[in-house]
Amino acid sequence: MSKQHTYRATIEWTGNLGSGTSSYTAYSRDYTVKIAGKPDLLGSSDPTFRGDKTRHNPEDMLLAAISACHKLWYLHLCSAAGITVTAYADHAEAVMDEGDNARPGKFVKATLRPQVTITQAQHVDRPKPCTTKHTACALSPIR
Numbered sequence: 047m048s049k050q051h052t053y054r055a056t057i058e059w060t061g062n063l064g065s066g067t068s069s070y071t072a073y074s075r076d077y078t079v080k081i082a083g084k085p086d087l088l089g090s091s092d093p094t095f096r097g098d099k100t101r102h103n104p105e106d107m108l109l110a111a112i113s114a115c116h117k118l119w120y121l122h123l124c125s126a127a128g129i130t131v132t133a134y135a136d137h138a139e140a141v142m143d144e145g146d147n148a149r150p151g152k153f154v155k156a157t158l159r160p161q162v163t164i165t166q167a168q169h170v171d172r173p174k175p176c177t178t179k180h181t182a183c184a185l186s187p188i189r
Contacts, residue, residue, distance in 0.1 A: 060074070102156055105140065116136070133163035
């Protein structure tokens, strides 16, 4: 049997402005993500859906999780292949379709644009560890 990992988080809605969800405009979308031993994350919905633009929204966090997971696997695979990475930055972007009354919204595209710096010139033209179809990341939408 393979190993299983359990993750726990408490998501606490902090947006009751006095009358709860008595109407669509009566409440804030704010919430706090609490994970033991880590700093709290302040969240809200996307401003399009009456959220606070200064807080992280679920779409931001999903894109960040996809990008971070890819980066961690990329660094691991480079290390295993003897390629020394000294810098990595990803300028990721995602597109969400809002859906309509007949179908819910969903992410339709996530594009990762990593910029990687390596130390060994001989590896520049070598195929990169993640240029082939790669599904090691547990968050990868491609299976």
